[in-house]
């Protein structure tokens with residue numbers, strides 16, 4: 001920025017207003033400053049980019065952690081594609097703006113301030129003239145910048161919607177293929193992309209408009225300065241060298257303003273994308289995990305008292321209506337009932353995925369929220385209806401979240417639930433990759449691995465939510481043996497949800513659930529003698545009235 005200053009000195013030497021020593025000094029200073037500033041710029045770029053890279057990595061990691069902290073309901077309320085797009089695309093947009101645009105913004109802001117000071121020092125009247133014209137240069141592009149920010153937000157949202165379609169399609173590719181609906185999926189994706197394209201077009205117009213207006217006003221300003229400055233030179237209030245220096249500074253100043261104006265909409269776009277990210281970071285999870293209890297003598301005594309629950313954002317009657325149940329250590333409690341009666345919802349409350357609107361769930365007499373999050377989920381293990389495995393070895397899947405576990409330990413627990421048989425037959429054994437969401441092994445094998453994954457934690461409460469439906473007879477018997485006769489049985493409470501009556505009839509207690517209420521409870525024989533809901537359901541099934549629709553399949557007819 002000192003170059004224009006010394007150019008003025010050279011001009012004064014040419015016009016004879018200064019001697020030759022000033023000319024030599026000017027040349028030396030210009031050379032030294034050029035080398036010095038090049039070095040400083042190199043250092044500045046290096047440090048800035050390294051810092052921004054560090055920032056990007058940390059920020060993305062923080063957003064990911066913030067999303068992970070949210071309650072399960074948050075993931076049901078927001079689409080996966082939308083969340084993923086926020087964590088990846090939006091953080092990229094934001095970091096890109098920060099790494100290039102913000103550095104330009106800061107750089108040209110500092111330049112602008114310095115140049116303005118130099119202009120003031122050279123000629124106050126000319127600077128005042130520029131100052132009066134400045135708001136006109138700034139105002140119009142500022143207004144179009146606002147319009148641009150709004151459009152940028154819409155572009156981000158529309159891109160997220162396109163991502164949702166892609167994610168959903170790829171996740172359900174087998175279904176898409178079996179219905180031969182590839183064209184339908186492509187059309188849906190195209191439709192979303194078209195929406196983004198249209199918005200992008202408007203965004204480009206808004207951007208061009210702000211550039212055009214700033215160009216036009218900059219040009220008008222230059223004509224004004226030359227006219228007014230020429231008059232001041234004639235009057236002798238500034239030298240011709242000073243006018244040249246002023247014009248050069250003003251050109252640099254205009255460039256700074258232009259850059260600031262072109263960068264600010266991009267920074268505003270990044271602000272637009274960051275708003276949702278900060279919403280995620282600032283969001284307080286509706287289910288806190290601030291509990292601290294980690295009792296080493298946990299028994300696994302679960303009590304659910306008069307619990308009612310409705311899913312958030314779901315209208316209609318409650319899914320659970322005043323449910324009470326007890327899981328005693330050393331006993332197996334079975335929960336049966338038709339599809340949609342609320343069994344998995346009850347499990348979700350035991351796992352603290354949701355909190356009940358009324359009533360209480362306690363473990364060893366203390367509310368679930370009082371327990372340390374990690375401890376609770378180590379001690380209360382769930383195998384869900386469709387367990388998901390991770391794209392890593394079966395060994396790592398069984399020892400999921402537990403750090404290093406020896407091969408003997410993993411194989412030992414797999415043996416107990418009959419999973420070792422099929423794992424040992426695989427060519428890579430425990431090193432076999434389960435594939436994304438466990439898609440590279442069969443449904444029954446997935447269930448076997450998931451049961452082993454739950455048992456390796458030696459939980460005090462074990463919940464099997466229809467978790468053996470796909471197992472072959474031999475594995476099923478092995479799991480039942482583990483549940484009913486296993487040595488750990490005395491140390492834990494088991495909640496067994498199943499549509500197979502054969503596997504629940506040995507339970508110490510059977511609860512029959514219908515429409516979110518426990519209708520009956522007792523042992524299998526008691527319930528059969530009572531000839532109530534349970535008996536009716538069994539009869540109906542026997543007569544084939546409702547088939548598997550009421551949730552009861554594979555009835556042990558001989559026993560009945």
Ligand SMILES: Nc1ncnc2c1ncn2[C@@H]1O[C@H](COP(=O)(O)OP(=O)(O)OP(=O)(O)O)[C@@H](O)[C@H]1O
Nearest residue numbers: 076311314319338339340341342343344345346551
């Ligand atoms: N995440 C959710 N959001 C809103 N409603 C839900 C959600 N999950 C389940 N429901 C609704 O809650 C009710 C009970 O569902 P739940 O999954 O608990 O039944 P279930 O007894 O486990 O059925 P199944 O035997 O088929 O597994 C159903 O009407 C279902 O539509």
